[in-house]
Structure formats: structure tokens, C-alpha cells
Amino acid sequence: MLITIHHHHCSLQLTGNIHNLPEDATLVFTANQCSQLSEHLEGYARTLYIEARDAQERNRGNHQMRTFLIILFLFFAYDDLWAYIQNPFIFMFTLIVGGASLALWYLNLMQFVTPYLQRGLNEAVKSGQQYASAYIPGAKPKTE
Numbered sequence: 001m002l003i004t005i006h007h008h009h010c011s012l013q014l015t016g017n018i019h020n021l022p023e024d025a026t027l028v029f030t031a032n033q034c035s036q037l038s039e040h041l042e043g044y045a046r047t048l049y050i051e052a053r054d055a056q057e058r059n060r061g062n063h064q065m066r067t068f069l070i071i072l073f074l075f076f077a078y079d080d081l082w083a084y085i086q087n088p089f090i091f092m093f094t095l096i097v098g099g100a101s102l103a104l105w106y107l108n109l110m111q112f113v114t115p116y117l118q119r120g121l122n123e124a125v126k127s128g129q130q131y132a133s134a135y136i137p138g139a140k141p142k143t144e
Contacts, residue, residue: 029037074081084090104110 084094104113
């Protein structure tokens, strides 16, 4: 039997004769071979996990808003935000929607909610286009 595992961090070879073995043959390893194989497989799996996690973190960083955009938003929307804070109905609605969004994001459940939000937004745009075409003179909906 010959088992070879090559990775850029380690190399493991277990030797033996596997010629003329039936498919359902049982391979027997010594305790030393088992421990070596286990250690190298765990190391290999750990390396793959770390590489995948690092790749996800790199990709996640590309979608974050830049700090200066947030500052610009706060600067130009200060008076509107202050009016929203002073209106108790809008303030409570914003707290509830923001808290629910934060909880969904924290629990990694946004992937289930996003399609419904997109569908609702599409319906709102269609309704707005129908309203514009029906009640505003000269307005025609865009057709593609």
C-alpha cells in the first residue's frame, strides 16, 4: 500500500503493497502510522480552513463603506436626521427596523430576508411608475 499526501507544509508517505487487493479490502495501519496520518490530515484541514477564512475576510472588506462617505452622509443629512429623532413615530419605527436588521445581520439571516425585500422594492417601483403614468400629465413609464 502506498499513501502519499503532499502539501506545501508537509509530506507523509505510508508504504506497502496494494496490488491485487479487492475493492472491499480492509487496510490495517500501525498505531504510529495512524497518529502520523491523523496529525497530517488535521494540519491539512486546519490550513485549508485558515486559507478559506482569510479569503472570506478579504472579500468581506471590499464591500464596507468608507469612513469619509459616512461622514459626508452625516454632514449633509444632519438636519433630516435631527428631524427624524425629534419625531417619536419615525424614531421608534427606525429603532425597530434598525434593531431587527442588526439582529438578522448578527445571526447571519439576511440571505433569507433579502429576496423578499428586493421583491417588495420592485413592487413599490412598479406602483410608483403606474401612479406617475396615471396621475401626472405627460409622464410615461420607461419600457425596456
